[in-house]
Amino acid sequence: MPYNPPFSASDALDKHPLRTGPAASSPTALEHAPDQPNVALTQNDVARFLKDELNTAILDRMYPWLWLCTAMDSARIDALHKQIIKRRTIIASEDPALHLVWYRSDIFIKPIPPALLNYEFWKEYLNGQPQQFDRRVVLGFLRSYGYLIRHRTDLRLAIKEGLVPENIDWLQWERFIAPFRLLEDDEVGLRYHTGQLRLSRLNILIRILRPREDGDVGTNRHYHQTQWYTASYMRQFAGPLLFIFASVSLLLSAMQVILTLPSDPPWHTWVVHSASIADAFWGFSVTVLVALAFSWLLLIGGPIVYLIAQQLFGYQQKCKFQKRLAP
Structure with a gap:
């Protein structure tokens, strides 16, 4: 049975109509994913796009042992203003594997792809069908933003760091993100059963578990390399x-x-x-x-x-x- 988007059409933060939606005949309807002109609106192309944007296969393989790196508490995510209080530098990273991973005075955060803010995109490509990308991963990703952006100050920081589109105001954000904050852990992907992860411990754990397989990017020497010369x-x-x-x-x-x-x-x-x-x-x-x-x-x-x-x-x-x- 297809699932409905977790937010209403009126609360969507991206209003672009899609060729596959009710407004397909509109001259302004997009023939590609929002903000992604090279991603055609086909199930295969969209699934590949979402996999590149949000897949955390390595962390999912390490999931049984992630409790060694952090407490198994999905709410252990500091709001953006608290990251600043802790003297951490917010670094926008397009690598989904680094989302909410911190190292010393830096924390990496994956910006929200605008397509995930579009109601029609959810209705057509994230409705829980087998050939689609795992909807639970997207739910967990957006729920993490419910913890990151809790106040007006957090939203201003997110806009400044390029984590969310610039045209979002506070009331719009709160209406959009409210349903994601109500999600339980069994409704989201495995990686989002935890919150922030410490990179130094991930680097040790990956050398022991060696989860990367042939074809995976990177090596089992580092989860993410910190020394470059x-x-x-x-x-x-x-x-x-x-x-x-x-x-x-x-x-x-x-x-x-x-x-x-x-x-x-x-x-x-x-x-x-x-x-x-x-x-x-x-x-x-x-x-x-x-x-x-x-x-x-x-x-x-x-x-x-x-x-x-x-x-x-x-x-x-x-x-x-x-x-x-x-x-």
């Missing part, structure tokens, strides 16, 4: 190597002080309490060694404990999510 790649090791070198130098110096101190210091005419000074030097050197060992324990053990705590939290969220999806 050798110098920047090597520079990231400079800090840790410098810390290790300084630690080893301090360790050897402290050990040298301990070994060179005699057990019964000789009497020096210019030092009144030479034995006490030797004991102080020995105690200070041992304290340095203990402090150095404690620093390494914090440096290595701290992140491990933090990572384990995060994974336990992620696993608990995954169990709760599966209970919510269970019939």
